[in-house]
Amino acid sequence: MIDINPKEIYRFLGYRNITPTPEIDERINVCVNKMQKSSSPRCFYRKFSVAAKEPDVTEIAGLSIHSKNLYKNLSGCDYAYMFAATVGIGIDHLIKRGEVESIMDAAIYQAAGAAMIEAYADSEVEKIRNAEDKSGYRLRPRYSPGYGDLPLALQSDFARILDMQKWCGISLTDTLLMVPSKSITAFIGCAKSSALPESDYLAKTINPMEATGLSAKGATGNEMISRKYCNLAQDASEDRHTERGKNLTGSHSCHDCRKAKDCLYRMV
Known part of the structure; x- marks a missing residue:
């Protein structure tokens, strides 16, 4: 079981300084329990000499990678890991099912899935750190x-060098997703030493906001959920208390929802 911090799920759902309602909390718990049963976490990594x-x-x-952000990140390092991790295709199946059955559940699966892969990656990196x-x-x-000025095209190199399909079951689409x-x-x-503490190093030297508008947290590999979808779960919860939303399901809401024009799920 992957230990997921509920606050991370709230953050991805857009709850900054707002406490979710008991109804939302219960819905999150139900979704997370399903995710724990459906997940199949795997990771693989290799260690290489590095020269910045x-x-x-x-x-x-x-x-030979041209990237100011990566140069700053790895400058002074003797070695670097190339790392890949996943929580499995079962989470994608839950998201797709949610798109049909419940927009709110789909949003929760998206948010909790992002929190889950972060938590799993952190736990595996901690093992490397201890060693x-x-x-x-x-x-x-x-x-x-894909973050800062580091080319997304490097995904193909990760796939080849780590043989991600074999060891993690990760494949790439034509657009490198x-x-x-x-x-x-x-x-x-x-590195043997670092000029800055890790948190300061991330924020001060590889802030990808300069190039992408993402938060520095995004540079750790997080799948950031666009701000315009942050209130999707709250809106779905509100819709449940309206006449239009009493029987709201994915099949109806995709046509009738006020977010239909630029809905996240119409874009995947």
């Missing part, structure tokens, strides 16, 4: 393709 060369070139695993600590190394924050969707790839640097 000014002004923006990083060499690792036979790759590296014994050798006097410290880990840098995870940094993923990962399947299962709740999956992560990342570089993780190993």
Whole structure:
């Protein structure tokens, strides 16, 4: 079982300074229980020598990567891991079912799925951290393709170098999205020392907001949910108390919902 922090689910759902209603909390618990039964977490990683060369070139695993963000992240590192993790295709099946049966459940599965893969990746990275600590190394924050100026095209290199299909069951679409969707790839640097604490290092030196508008947390490989969908669960909850929303299901709401024009689920 993957230990998911409920506050992370609330955050992905858009509850910043608002406490979810007991009804929403119960719905979240039901969805998370289904997810725990449906998840099949797997991860795989390899360790490589790394060389960061000014002004923006990083060499690792036979790759020569041009990225100022990755250069700053791995500068001073002797080694770096190429890391991949997933919580399995079962979560995607729940999301798809939710799109048909309950928009609110679909939003919860999306949010809880993002929190679940983060929690699982963190737990696996912690094992690496403990092993590296014994050798006097410290880990840098995870940094993923697609954030900041790090090309999403590197997903193909991760797939090839880590053989992700074989070891994790992760494949790529033509647009380089990962399947299962709740999956992560990342570089993780190993350095004997670091000029900054990990949290400061992430925020100060690889803030991807400059290039993408995402939060610094996003640089760890999180699948960020767009702000315009943040209140989807709250809106669905409100709709349940209206005449229009009494029998709201995915099949009806996709045509009638006030968010239909730019609904998240119409875009996948």
